[in-house]
Amino acid sequence: MGMTMDDFFLMALAAGVGVSMVAGPLGCFVVWRRMSYFGATLSHSALLGVALGLLLGVNPMIGVVATCIVIAAAVFSMERDPRFAADTILGILAHGMLALGLVAIAFLDNVRVDLMGYLFGDILAVSTNDLIWIYGGGAACLLILGMIWRGLLSMSVHDELARVEGVPVSAMRLIFMLMIAFVIAIAMKIVGIMLIVSMLIIPPATARRFARTPEQMAFYAVIVGSLSVLGGLAASATIDTPAGPSIVVVAMVLFFATAMPGVARRQA
Amino acid sequence: MIDSELQTPLIRAENLTVSRGGQPVVNKISLTVNAGEILTLVGPNGAGKSTLIRALLRLIDCDSGVIQREPGVTIGYVPQQLEIDPTMPIDVRQFLRLGELSSEEDMKRALEEVGVAAVIDTPMQGLSGGETRRVLLARALLRDPDLLVLDEPTAGVDFGGQAELYELIRTIRDSRQCGVLLVSHNLHLVMAATDRVLCLNHHICCEGQPDAVTRNPAYLELFGSEAVASAMAVYTHHHDHQHDLTGAPIEESGHQHHGHDHG
Structure with missing residues (x-):
């Protein structure tokens, strides 16, 4: 039995670290571009994606990615309307889509849905199939991110300057959004829909204090994210706390611990 | 100083119109920037200077008109x-x-x-x-770059530093022989640093060499007493390159006139 617990633990750890490896660098852009509320809006819509996936009999992850793309497109088109403030639109969609997802799940009579698992994560139930998604998709994501890194960074510094210098800003924005949708889909299992944004923003925020370059910040974010996963899972295994929330709590503790005066404050 | 008719055009706009909310912000504007010359857009706030620049850079769409960019022209952009x-x-x-x-x-x-x-x-x-x-x-x-586009190159810079920046832009033009298109609302300094001026208030009020533009009635009407001061700036420039020394009192006298006009 100890053997099986170890297996669960290692699978969970592998999944968590895998998600951190993608969420760290992507999360840096979410922080730099001040898109955390946008990320929250997409992740809150993920439940609707799960429901649609189950309803149509496809992999819920595909449902999540598809829903995120539709919601992102809706946000982009509505943000141009001067009658609504951007954060109002994000608030309407975030909560509206979460509510719609809960309603849609209720319609799925014939499918048993682990709602708590989707909302707050079910990392100990990670399957080999999940790991393939996380590492296969994650590797593709990182490869693409590496290819568009400089352009994406340039447009995050100054959008119009990047455009004049020939960066295909619209295409980059679309690719970035697709990658965020993918991270939401794979992180759902780890920390759950409600807490996904924390995987994107807390490790980069912690990493910022130690980084001198954007690349360092992305790298440190992976380390901090992985440590959070390790700490959260350890807490879960030893004192039986819920795994997903524990990961987020550890991430938050790391953030505040390094935010203490005197710690890496030199370059601020 | 530079005969624009002998120059090679880098970018050319014809009858460019850009509207915002039904109102033309940039109204049927035609302009050409040639290699090796400095063309400055001046005009009051909200005159459409930045909009025109952004249209030329293809950052925003135009309602009508044509923008021709010479093939192979590299643009260096300094945003506001x-x-x-x-x-x-x-x-x-x-x-x-x-x-x-x-x-x-x-x-x-x-x-x-x-x-x-x-x-x-x-x-x-x-x-x-x-x-x-x-x-x-x-x-x-x-x-x-073959063409430098600078939108308010002195934004957030103190007066002495502004004069130095315009001097620097001239030096760069001289050494690299690139075209320069710049936007400014600092009339005092820019008139001394430019080859041609295009005075903008949605449409083109007047254009030409700085000393001619500063005497143009349309220009004087648009800028009022401020223009008097910049005419002085052109005049003083030929004597003295210490803009930071001559510049400050000129601005003061401009404000005094302003006070008289309305008081």
Whole structure:
């Protein structure tokens, strides 16, 4: 039995670290571009994606990615309307889509849905199939991110300057959004829909204090994210706390611990 | 100084119109920027200067008109504002390499050319307003541009620093023989630093060489007493390059006139 617990633990750890490896660098852009509320809006819509996936009999992850793309497109088109403030639109969609997802799940009579698992994560139930998604998709994501890194960074510094210098800003924005949708889909299992944004923003925020370059910040974010996963899972295994929330709590503790005066404050 | 008819045009706009909310912000404007000349757009706030620049750079769509860019023309752009989020750790070296993957020597040479050789390791957020403008200029120069487009190149720079920046832009034009299109609402300094002026208030009020424009009734009407001061700036420039010394009292006299007009 100890053997099986170890297996669960290692699978969970592998999944968590895998998600951190993608969420760290992507999360840096979410922080730099001040898109955390946008990320929250997409992740809150993920439940609707799960429901649609189950309803149509496809992999819920595909449902999540598809829903995120539709919601992102809706946000982009509505943000141009001067009658609504951007954060109002994000608030309407975030909560509206979460509510719609809960309603849609209720319609799925014939499918048993682990709602708590989707909302707050079910990392100990990670399957080999999940790991393939996380590492296969994650590797593709990182490869693409590496290819568009400089352009994406340039447009995050100054959008119009990047455009004049020939960066295909619209295409980059679309690719970035697709990658965020993918991270939401794979992180759902780890920390759950409600807490996904924390995987994107807390490790980069912690990493910022130690980084001198954007690349360092992305790298440190992976380390901090992985440590959070390790700490959260350890807490879960030893004192039986819920795994997903524990990961987020550890991430938050790391953030505040390094935010203490005197710690890496030199370059601020 | 430079006969524009002998020059090669780099970019040309014909009958350009850009509207916002049904109102033409840029109204049937035609202009040409030639290699080796400095063309300055002046005009009051909200006259459509930045809109025109952004249309020329194809950052916004035009309602009508034609923009012709000579094939192979590289544009170096210095935007009006640069606000890098404090959460992004980025120093001048990394910032410069976002534009062009330049070598260390090229970057140092460009920074030297714009007079801020020492800042290469400085975080971007730690630069002063003037240093930021110069680093932006260095990034534009690293592209080896045929045309430099500068939107309010002296934004956030004190008066003495502004004069130096215009001087620098002239020096760059002289050494590189690139075309320069710049936007300014600082009439005093820009008139001394430009070859041609295009006075804009949605449409073109007047255009020509600075001393001719500053005597143009349309120009005087648009800028009122401020224009008187800039006419003096042109005059004084020929005597003295110490803009920061001559410039300050000129601005004061401009304000005095302003007071009289309304008081």
